Amino acid sequence: MALAHERTTLRVVLRQARMAAKLTQDELGVRLDKDQAYVSRYEIGESQLDFVEVDVIARRLNLTLEEIVRRYQERLVEPR
Secondary structure, three states, rough: OOOHHHHHHHHHHHHHHHHOOOOOOHHHHHHHOOHHHHHHHHOOOOOOOOOHHHHHHHHHHOOOOOHHHHHHHHHHHHHO
């Protein structure tokens, strides 16, 4: 099962959420108790996040997991 489009969509949603919060990768990393490279790796697709990590990232961006999922699903239905 090819999931490249879905993974890319999640990365875009998370990056846009970080940027909308006006946070750098470094600033979000501090909120996550991680380094900037952690944020960079998942944003460019070098690493994959699990469910719990996405939830924690959402909360550190002052969003709910439900909001991240909603944004993700909306982007999935957009024409490519």
